Amino acid sequence: MANVLKRLATSVSVWVTLLSALIAVFIRFRLPFKPNNISLQQQQRLFTSEELALYNGTDDSLPILLGIVGSVFDVTKGKSHYGVGGGYNHFAGRFAPMDCIVLCDLSSIL
Structure with missing residues (x-):
């Protein structure tokens, strides 16, 4: 009797797992994907130094935008950090490749 109950419990857990996996796959492929509000056009915009300074x-x-190594x-x-009066305001509105690399190297040493 205990052996039958054990097999039944095992088979129920297997079926629940399979059913859960099928539901997850169904939801993943049937429901529409909603991307972030950022459009692809905004992600690929190129800035000049003068534009970024604005x-x-x-x-x-x-x-407030910050340029680091081409991104x-x-x-x-x-x-509060990058705005006017913030400690990192110097970096805001600029391409700061060398400044940020130096800061990263110093922080890894400390």
């Missing part, structure tokens, strides 16, 4: 945190209507990041959420 996004240094002095204009509240614009995001541009929106650091508006860290306005």
Whole structure:
């Protein structure tokens, strides 16, 4: 009797696992994928140094952007750090490849 119950419990757990996997696959492929609000066009925008300088945190209507080794990041959420008066405001609105590399190297040493 115990052996039958053990086999039944094992088979039930196997079926529950398989059913869960099938539901997950169904949901993954049948429901539409909603990408982030950032469009592909925004992700591939190229900035000149003069354009990027406008996004240094002095204009509240614009995001704060930071260029590091060819990539541009929106650091508006860290306005207290990257905005006017923040400790990292020097980097906002600029391409800062060497400055950031030096900071990364120093932080790994400390």
